[in-house]
Amino acid sequence: KDIVYNLAFDFGASSGRLMLSKFDGEKIDVEEVYRFPNEPVKLGQSLYWDFLRLFHELKNGLKIASKRKIKISGIGIDTWGVDYGLLDKNDELISNPIHYRDQRTNGIMKKVEKVLPLEEIYNITGIQFMEFNTIFQLYCDLMRRPELLDNAKTLLFIPDLLNFYLTNDKYNEYTVASTSQMLDAEKRDWAIDLIKKLNIPESIFQKILMPGKIIGYLSKEIQEETGLSDIPVISVGSHDTASAVAGTPIENGSSAYLICGTWSLLGVESESPIINENTKKYNFTNEGGVEGFIRLLKNINGLWIIQQLKQSWNSNGIKIGFPGISQMASKAEHEEFIINPDDKLFIAPDDMAEAIKQYCVETGQGLPQDIGDIARAAYNGIVEQYKNCLNNLEDIIGRKIDTIHMVGGGIQDKFLCELTADVTGRKVITGPVEASIYGNVIVQLMALGYIKDLKEGRKIIKNYSELRK
Ligand code: ADP
Ligand code: LRH
Numbered sequence: 101k102d103i104v105y106n107l108a109f110d111f112g113a114s115s116g117r118l119m120l121s122k123f124d125g126e127k128i129d130v131e132e133v134y135r136f137p138n139e140p141v142k143l144g145q146s147l148y149w150d151f152l153r154l155f156h157e158l159k160n161g162l163k164i165a166s167k168r169k170i171k172i173s174g175i176g177i178d179t180w181g182v183d184y185g186l187l188d189k190n191d192e193l194i195s196n197p198i199h200y201r202d203q204r205t206n207g208i209m210k211k212v213e214k215v216l217p218l219e220e221i222y223n224i225t226g227i228q229f230m231e232f233n234t235i236f237q238l239y240c241d242l243m244r245r246p247e248l249l250d251n252a253k254t255l256l257f258i259p260d261l262l263n264f265y266l267t268n269d270k271y272n273e274y275t276v277a278s279t280s281q282m283l284d285a286e287k288r289d290w291a292i293d294l295i296k297k298l299n300i301p302e303s304i305f306q307k308i309l310m311p312g313k314i315i316g317y318l319s320k321e322i323q324e325e326t327g328l329s330d331i332p333v334i335s336v337g338s339h340d341t342a343s344a345v346a347g348t349p350i351e352n353g354s355s356a357y358l359i360c361g362t363w364s365l366l367g368v369e370s371e372s373p374i375i376n377e378n379t380k381k382y383n384f385t386n387e388g389g390v391e392g393f394i395r396l397l398k399n400i401n402g403l404w405i406i407q408q409l410k411q412s413w414n415s416n417g418i419k420i421g422f423p424g425i426s427q428m429a430s431k432a433e434h435e436e437f438i439i440n441p442d443d444k445l446f447i448a449p450d451d452m453a454e455a456i457k458q459y460c461v462e463t464g465q466g467l468p469q470d471i472g473d474i475a476r477a478a479y480n481g482i483v484e485q486y487k488n489c490l491n492n493l494e495d496i497i498g499r500k501i502d503t504i505h506m507v508g509g510g511i512q513d514k515f516l517c518e519l520t521a522d523v524t525g526r527k528v529i530t531g532p533v534e535a536s537i538y539g540n541v542i543v544q545l546m547a548l549g550y551i552k553d554l555k556e557g558r559k560i561i562k563n564y565s566e567l568r569k
Contacts, residue, residue: 118161176336181279226386234280259338267316275342278388347539360510367397408452437477507535
């Protein structure tokens with residue numbers, strides 16, 4: 101049988117990975133080629149992504165892959181959403197892309213509201229309000245550093261930017277562009293009126309490219325540097341969540357997906373945007389998905405809290421990893437401590453363990469005593485949000501959700517999965533861990549004509565990847 105090989109990059113907020121996929125017509129095997137940390141850098145008052153390092157790691161991955169001497173049919177890249185780089189008239193990056201957790205957007209929605217009612221933004225875009233959405237970041241740029249936008253000719257989201265430096269072709273891929281809160285959800289194109297009302301220069305926005313198209317081919321320079329040939333770079337669901345949803349073997353309307361990475365993303369697939377009083381009230385989002393689907397979901401501040409707890413304990417000399425934290429939480433002496441993970445306190449605290457202690461004391465619960473208690477408060481809070489979110493989702497769609505498909509790095513945490521099943525009372529099916537990679541590969545194979553549609557792709561994943569009930 102002919103084997104089709106593809107390369108899929110998934111850049112998460114905590115790490116990036118390159119996987120080589122092998123498709124033999126029946127099953128898709130993925131093998132990790134390279135993994136690297138994604139470490140943001142605080143410089144002065146700003147928090148930046150280390151974009152140059154990330155591009156360097158991308159090329160490192162390609163160099164390792166090229167040593168395999170196999171014919172690669174395509175490359176696809178997905179990353180986190182909302183963040184962007186601005187290019188000047190010579191296509192030079194004007195500033196290093198800023199991290200969505202940077203504090204410049206604190207309180208920005210109040211300022212935007214004076215110019216444009218938030219309701220109008222939601223009615224057109226259907227996107228949940230989060231201060232870090234591109235629309236708000238750009239408005240900050242306009243107020244703080246207008247020279248950036250004066251000189252900007254092109255806005256590219258992070259995956260667009262990586263694709264551009266591989267191919268020299270400039271597009272805004274649809275799924276990631278939808279996270280900007282500047283797309284018209286129905287038309288699936290730029291909401292020019294909103295953009296104009298905020299005085300953001302409309303000329304910086306590129307043509308929207310749907311997932312499943314060839315963006316371009318590796319440039320001569322990249323070919324020389326990596327040893328690869330003129331391989332096509334394919335637009336996948338370049339928002340990591342879009343790829344993860346595509347890579348989740350959802351079967352029917354009574355199943356929800358729950359992607360557990362730095363964020364927890366919980367929702368369903370919808371044929372068209374759902375924008376009404378309920379979605380507004382519960383702040384649900386209508387992000388763009390692959391094959392024309394809308395991702396009706398909500399962001400829950402998820403394993404970021406566990407990541408930050410680990411960092412806080414490690415930097416205080418306590419050697420503990422994710423499995424250790426999970427185990428101690430499961431055996432916590434006090435099982436009842438609980439936080440609200442979406443409280444502002446937990447967005448970017450200096451010390452997460454201290455923030456949790458402070459929250460518990462201030463809410464009259466007393467002081468969590470040790471690692472187990474503190475971690476348990478976080479787990480309880482995260483899972484309680486899953487439950488609330490499911491109830492709200494049922495209210496919105498008017499049908500019951502009986503099954504949750506949990507995917508992403510976080511499902512390696514058995515306690516998290518068990519607690520989710522216990523607290524929500526729903527059936528939990530886990531896998532795959534690397535859902536974004538699978539979704540990325542499926543869309544590449546669709547673009548190349550090897551797989552008919554998403555349904556067929558998901559069937560392949562369901563039959564051959566390791567799923568657990
Ligand atoms: P992202 O794509 O946002 O960078 P991942 O999908 O890689 O995130 O998930 C990372 C998270 O998965 C970690 O923050 C951690 O909470 C969890 N995790 C990873 N490995 C393990 C493990 N062995 N045991 C428990 N939890 C784990
Ligand atoms: C998850 C994610 C999420 C966005 C956030 C910025 O990685 O892409 O969907 O809201 O990062």
